[in-house]
Amino acid sequence: MGVLSKPLPLEIWMLIVKLLKPNTKANAKALRALSRCCRALALPSQRVLFNDLHIPRTCTVLPSRRAGALARLKDAFTRSPHLATFVRRVCYVIEDPDSDSENTTLHWILNQLTGNLSGVQVEYISKTPSAPYLDWDTLDARLRSSIMHTVQAPRLESLSLLWIKNLPLSGLVSLSPDLTRVKLEVKIQQESVERSESLNSNGTPRRMDPTQNNKRRLPQIMDFQYYDHDMDGVLASRPFVFDFEQLQFLQISWGNELQCAMGKELIKASSKLEGLACKSIAGLAKAMLDCSSEHSLTTLAIRLSHETASQTVPDPDEYDLFLGFIEELEFLAGKNAVKYLMVHFDTTKEAHDRLTSCLSRFDEVITREAFPHLEHFELEIWVHYSEPYYVPHGSRLEDSWAERNRAQCRGVSAIPGLKFGCQVEIMLKCDL
Structure with a gap:
């Protein structure tokens, strides 16, 4: 030494x-x-x-590099077993499920991670955009067991499971009671019997006696991000597999009737909700007021999407480019404690041109009287393009559009004490 x-x-x-x-x-x-x-x-x-362990990813140029990195990591854990006890957070990206299912070194490493884990992220990155989800059932049983070994770590505080389908609900029932942050982009596997037991005849979730789940302390979730559009599984089971009473931030889809009903239930379940992020917005303001959360909610982020399939410019007389957002803001006027407001648009070039000419409507609804506590308003627009010749000058074009959009919101910009930002990004389609 x-x-x-x-x-x-x-x-x-x-x-x-x-x-x-x-x-x-x-x-x-x-x-x-x-x-x-x-x-x-x-x-x-x-x-x-070793505090943060990122499982080595595949290198397309040198495929053998990952095998060497995994071998060195296994050697380190073998010679010095205490090193595995230092791992607090692990990130595992699945790129080649077939190869990983046969990789015994990878399984061995995951199984060495002890009960000291506080954070786990398992993410699937698909090589085929049309099939973004990994089918859990297609994974080798040994790899599924190794992943669940980390997911069900007894002291886990943060969990992210991304782009996985047919994930068994049973795997989420035995999570650490210390869990406070959950991010799920998953489709839960449920038997028809389980679904019929958890839903009423009208398709809404059935409330069951919470004492049925008194054998374990439920994780008290403070940050919950869940974008499963059919709202099955994790949120459809009763009683909840999580305790949402301490929920402070919620990110959720908000579109069809079932999603809205579930969102209202989550908002009502929490007495400490401070931040809310939603896809779509119809009826959100009324839900906030009905659940008496308007006085605690300080952060509101909304993501809206125009119909990108249409090749024609939407008729402003028939198509609301704000998708009901202005009406929701009017409903909240003077009855909110929002300090940070963000609205994100996914749009096309044609719809963006129309949207720019309408942005002055924000001046009518975002005023100091309507939002007395507002400190920051952020407008973010992603323009989805199919014309690659804009790429070399994309940044210049984005800046020009952002400046033009800011100029349409003179009233908002002039509000004393309010920070206003506008960002435009050109997003190219993957099939070019």
């Missing part, structure tokens, strides 16, 4: 180790060097190095 080259007190070196983050190759190299040069710094350096 070497020696420290600079005559600094050991306490200073300990502080340096704590401040270093292994997010760059230089920092990781420095931490490895410090762990070797001083016995007192070995464990602190290793704890920082």
Whole structure:
């Protein structure tokens, strides 16, 4: 073992180790060097190095690189088993399910992660845009078991499961009671018997006696992001597999009748809701007022999408480019505590041209009287394009459109104490 080259007190070196983050190759190299040069710094350096574990991803240029990285990680855990106990957060991206199902080294590494895990992210990235979800049933049983080993870690506080379908609901029933943050982009697998037991005759979720679930303490979720459009599974089961009484931030689809009913139930279940993000908005303002959340909700983010399939310019007399958003803002006028308001549009070039000429309507509804606590209003527009020749000058065009849109909102810009931002991004279609 070497020696420290600079005559600094050991306490200073300990502080340096704590401040270093292994997010760059230089920092990781420095931490490895410090762990070797001083016995007192070995464990602190290793704890920082292994705090966040990203399972190596596939390198298309050098496919063997991932195998080598996994082998080195297995060797490190084999020679020094305590290193696995330092892992607090793990991120595993599934790119080749067939290969990973046969990768015993990967399974072994996932199974070494102990009960000290506080954060887990499992995400599938599809090579086929038309099939974005990974079918859980197609995974090898060993890989499913290894993933569930991490997902059901006893001290887990944060969980993200993204782009997975046919995920068994049973896998989410035994989660850590310490869980507070959940992000799901999943489609839950449910037997028809389970669905019939959890739904009323009219298709709405059936309320069951909460004492039926008194064998375990439910996770008290504070941050919940769930974008399953059919709203089956996680939210359809009764009693809830989560406790939403402490919910502070909710991100959810808000479109059809069942989604709205579920959203209202979640809003009502929480007495501490501060932030709400929704896809679509019809009836949202009334739901907020009915659930008496208007005085606690300080952050409101809305995502709206125009009909991109149409190649014609929508007739403003027949098609509301704001998709009912203006009316919802009018309904909230003077009855809200919103400090941060963000509206996002997914639109086409044709619809964006029309939208720009209508943005002055925000001046009519966003006033200091209507939103007395508003501090920040953010307008974000993604223009979906199919003309690649705009790419080289995309940034210049985006800036020009953003400036033009800001000019349409002079009244909003002039509100004292209000920060107003407008951002435009050109999004190219994947099939070009």
